[in-house]
Amino acid sequence: MPSDASADLLPDLLSVTEDPLTEAYDLAMLDLDGVVYVGPDAVPGAAAHLAAAREQGMRLAFITNNASRPPSAVAEHLTSLGVAAEPDDVVTSAQAAARVLLDRLGEGARVAMLGADGLEQALLEAGLVAVGVADEASAIVTGYAPQMRWADLMHGATRIRDGLWWVASNTDLTIPTPYGIAPGHGVLVDTVRRFSGVDPVVAGKPAQPLLEETIRRVGGTRPLMVGDRLDTDIEGARNAGLHSLLVLTGVTGLEELIAARPEERPTYIGVDLRALGEPQPAPVLEGDEWRLGGWSGSVEDGRLSLDGEGGAADWWRVAATTAWHHADAHDSAPSIEGLTPPKAT
Incomplete structure (x- = not known):
């Protein structure tokens, strides 16, 4: 944690570290869209700033609430933008959801799945058995899947209403697409919640499982969450008891920042990822x-x-x-x- 005790004295205002963040923390958990890239393109300077952070000894983990793409696809995208990344550097909400299921059900459990390839791969790697929504199962898991059939959603919602344990990869209401901001998995979650009267266990930010899974997989004793969204990245860090850096390359502007609730306020603010290599005054x-x-x-x-x-x-x-x-x-x-x-x- 930062060397300055003000991090504990002013939890609802900004904190101070006289050391660069790369020295104060040993793991940066980086949200992707709005932090490392915006849509298909890299945030200007992001690759160089991340390379410099690595050279200074900081571990990097790339985390995403999007459960549709497997880590290998995310790592390939990052590499194409000049950001060095291996699949093991990427942690998704699908992997966090699989861990939640595994911890409760154990290996070999059958899980009905409403999701895309990234979610299915995460279940299989965790030793779980992904089955259809109509098959015998001990739980159901949902994730972003643009090709999902309405008939499958109807069947899954009915099973949830009737008592099948439900894990949702995330509750993001929107997702960026080439044609603009579109409804995200959170819209499906809200629909099923209102129909069934059931709240799911959520794996992605701002819930804790994704950040906990990241630390488990990548390591680090002094982690820092880096994000551009107050209601997922920053609130998620606070929920997990972690410090956070807000960068201003994504969705948060002045109106959102000054209206932030205490639970949405970051530990530090930086214009972009250059802030990782700098002290943080307040x-x-x-x-x-x-x-x-x-x-x-x-x-x-x-x-x-x-x-x-x-x-x-x-x-x-x-x-x-x-x-x-x-x-x-x-x-x-x-x-x-x-x-x-x-x-x-």
């Missing part, structure tokens, strides 16, 4: 203003205001800390009308 309260790196932040008449000049990462840290401090005191986030983040350099 704003200091001086009078009514939060100050860091040439920036000062305050809330006046309910509106967030930042003044000064400095680096982009420090601007975001001041904005977040000022807004969260105000929200905790007044039970509402400040307005960001007229506030524009600086461009990263």
Whole structure:
């Protein structure tokens, strides 16, 4: 954990480490879309920043809530983008779901499956038997599968309603596609939940099994979750009792960040993966203003205001800390009308 005790003193605000994150932590658990790549393309600079982190001794694990692709396919995609990755470096929600099933049912258990190849491969590698939705089984597992038949979903939902134990790979409501943001597996989970009245055991973020499975497979005693989504990556890290780094290359913008609930707030904020090789400062309260790196932040008449000049990462840290401090005191986030983040350099 960070050498600075402020990580424990200010759990709902940003923490400090004077050491680069590559020294403070020995494992980076990296979300993929929005962190390492966006759709088919690498985030600018991601490959170089990750290579530098590895050179400084940090282990890298690539984790994903998407249960449809096996680790080998994910590793191949990463390698094509210049990010060195082996299948053993990749951990999926399908693998985490298989571990949940194995721990309860034991090897050889029959599991009805509604999912794609990645989920079936994870079940087989765990020593479980994947069977059809109509076959005798001790549990049912669901995962993202764009070719799923509605008839199979109907049958599976009925079995869940009638008492078959249910594990869901994840509850992501959306998934990126070449034609835009589309419904994710979470939409199916919500449909089956409302029909059956049953809540599944969830393997993916923000639930704990995926992060626990990552540490089990890749190792590391001081893990750091790195993500771009507050409600999965960051909340998942908090649920698992882990520190986190939010990067701003994905879906989180200023509006989402300043409105983050305490359980969604990261330990650190970085513009991109360059932050792994850098110390992580945090704003200091001086009078009514939060100050860091040439920036000062305050809330006046309910509106967030930042003044000064400095680096982009420090601007975001001041904005977040000022807004969260105000929200905790007044039970509402400040307005960001007229506030524009600086461009990263």
